[in-house]
Amino acid sequence: MIKYEKNPSLKQVYIDKMKDQLDRAEYIKKTALSKPENQIVPTEDPSGGNESGGAAATAKKPAKKK
Numbered sequence: 001m002i003k004y005e006k007n008p009s010l011k012q013v014y015i016d017k018m019k020d021q022l023d024r025a026e027y028i029k030k031t032a033l034s035k036p037e038n039q040i041v042p043t044e045d046p047s048g049g050n051e052s053g054g055a056a057a058t059a060k061k062p063a064k065k066k
Helices: 008-034
Strands: none
Touching: none
C-alpha cells in the first residue's frame, strides 16, 4: 500500500500505523515468551476431535421450520 500511495501525508500515516502495530506485536511476543506461568497450555478435546474450538466452530444451526 505504501509503495503505490501518491499522497505523501497518507503515506506517512500508513508508515506510522505500521510502526505502532509492529511495536505492539513485539511487546506481545516479548511478554508472552518471558512469562511461562501466564501462558495458556493447549488441552486435548475430550471428544477426540482435532477441530480448533470456538463458539463459531461449535455452534449448532437451528432447525428449519416448515
